[in-house]
Amino acid sequence: MPLLRLKKNEERRLRSGHLWIFSNEVDTAQTPLKGFTAGDLAVVENARGEALGTAYVNPDSLIAARILSRDPRKSINTAFFRKRLERALALREWAYGKPHYRLVFGESDGLPGLIIDRFGDVFAVQTNTAGMEKLQALIIEALDALFSPRAVVIRNTSSLRALEGLADDTRVVIGTLSDPIEIEENGARFRIDPLQGQKTGWFFDHRDNRAALTRWCPGKRVLDLFAYTGAWGLPAALAGAESVECVDASAPALELAADNARLNGVAERMRFTGADVFDFLRQAREERHHYDVIVLDPPAFIKRKKDVAKGLEAYRRLNQAALQVLAPGGLLVSASCSFHLSRDSLHDLLRASARHLDRHLVFVGRGGQAADHPVHPAIPETDYLKAFFCQAGPSL
Known part of the structure; x- marks a missing residue:
């Protein structure tokens, strides 16, 4: 070598x-x-x-x-990947009762550049580096040997691939997959689309934060912004929310969200609105609509260091707009998946936004990544997700 x-x-x-x-x-x-x-x-x-x-x-x-x-004599072959997969699997099986989770989270699982999500007997694989791309056949062999999956989908659509000189690639490499599949999270059932959905079709990282939301929802009016397929809104409805409005710009995503509401028997208390979130919040403010609980889980506004200033402004505008339609004493869940937006920066942004609007804001909870997205203590880039649960009342 x-x-x-x-x-x-x-x-x-x-x-x-x-x-x-x-x-x-x-x-x-x-x-x-x-x-x-x-x-x-x-x-x-x-x-x-x-x-x-x-x-x-x-x-x-x-x-x-x-x-x-760390072993310079290590052979990088199918057996190597199988051992790493078995090690990753042991953690997930310890943490979760059902086989729906991120099986491999890159560097944290000793497989830099590799993401694998598991949806029961269907697996979605992302190779985000040229090195993992070259080893992809061995990875698929190891998956097949260990799990005998019904289907394995390659979902190589991450923007990270462009930095490695790699083209997008979406295809089924084992089995067949033509329709959405069903998963379960925190007792709720969801139909997702690993072939056509965003990323791999589901975002497991907020699992614990979505569970934490439910205690605040019984009898409340809930607004789920950037709702995608209803991952936050549906548990809120199941927890007894009076009403839940899900807002997203993607019509196909909202169609799946509506299907999920029917699947769980809560469709009569859920509403699905196709709109740009900033436009929706402006109209809600003008029409004096208010919500008791608002969830902000936007896409990453800061993907690179050079985007920090522009991204901070977008987060500021978004959080201020949400606070303007949050009922006095209501709960705002403000989340960010941007690594380049630190927890301290989001904390300060929320504080400043509340003061700008003369609201008394306190933090009643903080959240991060679920256990299937373990954080490597020497690799800060693996610690990217943050969520603040904020109560915002009138000024003192």
């Missing part, structure tokens, strides 16, 4: 537990990156020639290599 040598003292991040090697950390005089093709495997060593592990390399990426194993 070829060698990838680091510059002097550049192994410190790896020693601390991180799995990434940046291009400026490579000793290109000793091991030129141009000598690799995207996805090649290599043994990583420090400037003294001490082996640090096995990695895959992408010479055209800012992240030049990602560690797959």
Whole structure:
């Protein structure tokens, strides 16, 4: 296996537990990156020639290599992936009673660049790096051997792939899949579409936050913004909300949300509105509509560092608009999946938004990722999700 040598003292991040090697950390005089093709495997060593592990390399990426194993002699084959899948599976089976979860969460499960969601006997696979793309056949073999799945779907549509020079790719590689499938979360049933839905068709990361919402919903008027297929709104209705309005710009997503409401017997208390969320909130304010509970779970407004200023403004506008239609003493759940928006920044944004509107705001809960999205203590990028449960009353 070829060698990838680091510059002097550049192994410190790896020693601390991180799995990434940046291009400026490579000793290109000793091991030129141009000598690799995207996805090649290599043994990583420090400037003294001490082996640090096995990695895959992408010479055209800012992240030049990602560690797959600390063992420089490790064979990266089907057996390797099966062992990693078994290890990931043990955690999920410990945490959850039903086989609906994120089975593999990239670096946190020792498989950088790989995402696998499990929907019973259907699996959705994302390979977001050139290295994992090159190893995809081995991953599918390991999945097939371990689970004998009814279907495996490749959902390679992440924007991260463009950074690795990869094209989008959506197809079924094992079995057949033509119709939406059913999953269960926190006692609610959902029909989802792994082939055509956003990302892999479902967002498991907010599972615990959605469960935490239900205590606040009995007898309340609930507004679920960026509702997608009703992942927040449906549990609210099942918990006894007086009414739930789900707002999303996607008509197909709302059709699935309505199907899910009927599936769970709560359709008579749910309403589905196709609209731009900012436009909807403006009209609701003008018509003096108010809600007791509002959920804000928008897409990532900050995908890159250079988007921070623009994204912060979007989050500010959104939260202020929501507070303007929140009934006095009501609950706002404000969430963000943007890694580049820190918890402290969202905290400060909510505080400032409340003061701007002369509202007395307190935090009654905080949330993060569910257990199937474990956070790696040495890799801050794995800790991206945050949610604040805020009560906003009139000014003191």
